[in-house]
Amino acid sequence: MVDDKRNQIIEAALKRFSHFGIAKTSMSEVADDLKLSKANLYYYFPDKFALIEAIAYRIIDESDAAIEKAFDEAEGTLDLLIRMLEMKKAYVEKYYMLILNLHEMNIHEEKWKTLAERLFQREVGTISRIFEQGIARNELVTFDVAATSELYVAMIRGLAMFCDHAAPHALIDRDEIARIFEKQKQAAAIVINGLRDR
Template sequence: MDDKRNQIIEAALKRFSHFGIAKTTMSEVAEDLQLSKANLYYYFPDKFSLIEAIAYRIIDESDTTVEKAFGEAKDTLDLLFRILDMKKAYFEKYYMLTLNLHEMNINEDKWKGLAKNLFQREVDTVSRVFKQGIARHELVTFDVASTSELYVSMMRGLAMFCDRATPLALIDRDELARMFEKQKQAAAIIINGLREKE
């Protein structure tokens, strides 16, 4: 990756994570790097393209952690738990950025496209988990594609509301921990229902 592009992504990620997306301007990102606005717009023609690059950077970074989990997990449920722990760590690390992304205007086609791509990446990862479980004879054979999509939708549904139906944007760290515990409970129910009977 181009060094300058990489530096811009890093600077924007710091600003977005600290001040939020809405309160960060492209001019401030340029100033942080002592870069002209024209030079910044050469790499990222608008704020959305910069946000999109950051989203994919975080996903690529998390993919490395997921690959490690695939090699270390003792079984399917342990692997799903490790992935949830990784998501919790990333949510905490990029708290302000994550909350802001939930508040963006997803009615615009560009946001819909990004949301669809991120959802599909998650589904693809879960599909790999389930296929590995089937190949190891831990899980019964089932429709992996539709079950993976259902699993991701369920986990996202649990993430939208925590205790007392608190919107995600208002949760504190304790509620965040409870939310991830609920996701683990749901994962255990699903995997226990799909286990090969001995």
């Protein structure tokens, strides 16, 4: 019952954040959507950041099944990396307004840095699994998986920040998402071609 109510709050907040934006949504509005008292809402989520954090982990959990399916179906390391990029692109398109709003939040606060670091490390972990599988299948040469995975994730994220922009963190419009995705695919191919066991 507690989990059901918590999930209902996350769903309602995700819908409202995605439509109106994070900054323009109050906790009272989320409570009103569910006909909850503010006190009841704050019982589950003490502040807006706690709700945003729960949404971030909900989206990650949602992607886990798709990631496992990709591991089962992909034909090699490059195919798997491209599937990861396709998933990321689909989530950026699906949660575009939410992601846009996160750029406006104060990411210099310690709680934001901690969340960003957790999400980064989770992504690095997935890429490490992909590289380790490639090495185990003798598709890739042996290399420092941890360091290379971190570098790969930073590079892919860097392309999203700088692609077609003179400055990082410039807001990306929907048309640019496809162009960034193509450049990320090209970068993934360059990395894997350099790591192939010839």
